[in-house]
Amino acid sequence: MNIHEYQGKEILNSFGVRIQRGIVAQTAQEAVNAAKELTEQTGTGWHVIKAQVHAGGRGKGGGVKLAKNLKEVEEIAGNIIGMNLVTPQTSAEGKKVHQVLVAEDVYYPGDNEPEEYYMSVLLNRSTGRNMIMYSTEGGMDIETVAEETPHLIFTEEIDPSVGLLGFQARRIAFNLGLSGTAFKEMTKFVSALYTAFEKSDSSLFEINPVLKTSDDKIMAVDAKVTLDDNALFRHKDYAEMRDIREENPTEVEAKKVGLNYVALDGNVGCMVNGAGLAMATMDLIKQAGGEPANFLDVGGTADAKRVEEAFRLILKDDKVEAILVNIFGGIVRCDRVAQGIVDAYKNMGDAINVPIIVRLQGTNADVAKKLIDDSGLGVHSAVQFQEAADKVQEVLS
Numbered sequence: 014m015n016i017h018e019y020q021g022k023e024i025l026n027s028f029g030v031r032i033q034r035g036i037v038a039q040t041a042q043e044a045v046n047a048a049k050e051l052t053e054q055t056g057t058g059w060h061v062i063k064a065q066v067h068a069g070g071r072g073k074g075g076g077v078k079l080a081k082n083l084k085e086v087e088e089i090a091g092n093i094i095g096m097n098l099v100t101p102q103t104s105a106e107g108k109k110v111h112q113v114l115v116a117e118d119v120y121y122p123g124d125n126e127p128e129e130y131y132m133s134v135l136l137n138r139s140t141g142r143n144m145i146m147y148s149t150e151g152g153m154d155i156e157t158v159a160e161e162t163p164h165l166i167f168t169e170e171i172d173p174s175v176g177l178l179g180f181q182a183r184r185i186a187f188n189l190g191l192s193g194t195a196f197k198e199m200t201k202f203v204s205a206l207y208t209a210f211e212k213s214d215s216s217l218f219e220i221n222p223v224l225k226t227s228d229d230k231i232m233a234v235d236a237k238v239t240l241d242d243n244a245l246f247r248h249k250d251y252a253e254m255r256d257i258r259e260e261n262p263t264e265v266e267a268k269k270v271g272l273n274y275v276a277l278d279g280n281v282g283c284m285v286n287g288a289g290l291a292m293a294t295m296d297l298i299k300q301a302g303g304e305p306a307n308f309l310d311v312g313g314t315a316d317a318k319r320v321e322e323a324f325r326l327i328l329k330d331d332k333v334e335a336i337l338v339n340i341f342g343g344i345v346r347c348d349r350v351a352q353g354i355v356d357a358y359k360n361m362g363d364a365i366n367v368p369i370i371v372r373l374q375g376t377n378a379d380v381a382k383k384l385i386d387d388s389g390l391g392v393h394s395a396v397q398f399q400e401a402a403d404k405v406q407e408v409l410s
């Protein structure tokens with residue numbers, strides 16, 4: 014589950030990570046009030062107005078701006094709130110901004126020049142261990158750094174049996190070229206950051222940039238946090254941070270009815286049971302000359318009601334030109350699935366306006382094929398994988 018920057022900073026702050034302080038505002042007037050309150054709390058004279066959407070690269074799309082007085086706070090916040098923010102990580106339509114974070118200016122003058130670093134904590138799937146990835150090139154896309162200057166990216170793997178050790182935090186500070194107060198501050202920052210990652214059951218913490226201020230404080234200026242959905246039962250307060258306005262409406266609806274649905278950009282809808290079979294089905298569609306329009310796992314109970322709900326979700330996508338149903342009948346018999354498809358098709362009537370290819374394999378597959386063939390409906394049945402691929406190719410052409 015993705016959360017907003019201000020929510021990620023709340024989690025970080027609760028574990029002792031120093032953050033750039035800020036207040037959320039829903040309107041331009043609230044932004045002005047937040048700026049006044051922030052000035053009283055922190056003494057900041059300038060304010061940073063940040064769009065709160067689930068996407069990176071907000072600054073490139075005009076979603077992060079500096080305000081030097083209250084009039085600019087009101088003007089900038091008014092322009093950002095309600096806009097469709099387009100970034101490198103959004104669609105061409107962008108994402109509507111419902112709120113902004115009014116944050117303190119932390120790039121104040123001092124004895125030293127401020128410096129920016131990149132830091133993230135995530136799972137290294139190849140080793141099964143958590144790792145801290147970091148770089149001196151803060152404020153840049155890490156993908157660009159990896160491509161152009163890979164030698165400037167460092168990693169520190171953590172043994173799960175002992176956790177992050179002191180020498181590892183010190184090595185990170187050393188590799189970032191820090192010394193004196195900044196060195197000590199960074200070791201504390203890294204330790205607190207890793208604790209926050211572990212204790213919050215997160216799957217990603219990305220801080221870009223981590224800032225060394227002009228007086229050698231180390232703080233998180235940004236926070237991209239992804240929480241593990243499977244651990245939210247342990248964090249009821251985090252679960253309440255979910256903002257469904259930032260999610261695909263069809264995916265939200267699918268969750269409500271217990272279906273696993275992920276929207277994609279293709280033209281062939283998929284309905285399967287099992288994640289592995291879903292991946293194979295998407296490969297099948299690609300080989301047939303199509304593009305998968307979604308990932309949809311109906312699970313082990315593919316009765317008429319569940320199949321109908323799945324069809325309705327798939328057909329919400331106007332780009333869908335055909336639907337491929339690929340079910341392996343192990344726990345659930347193929348003939349029961351076939352009957353569910355027939356019943357759902359009849360219930361939906363004219364709502365189904367694209368060809369449907371049904372491939373059923375497993376228990377009672379032969380009976381299921383006969384049910385489909387004898388239904389008199391516009392459903393193409395298949396038993397073998399290649400047969401299903403050929404039928405997809407046929408209906409698309």
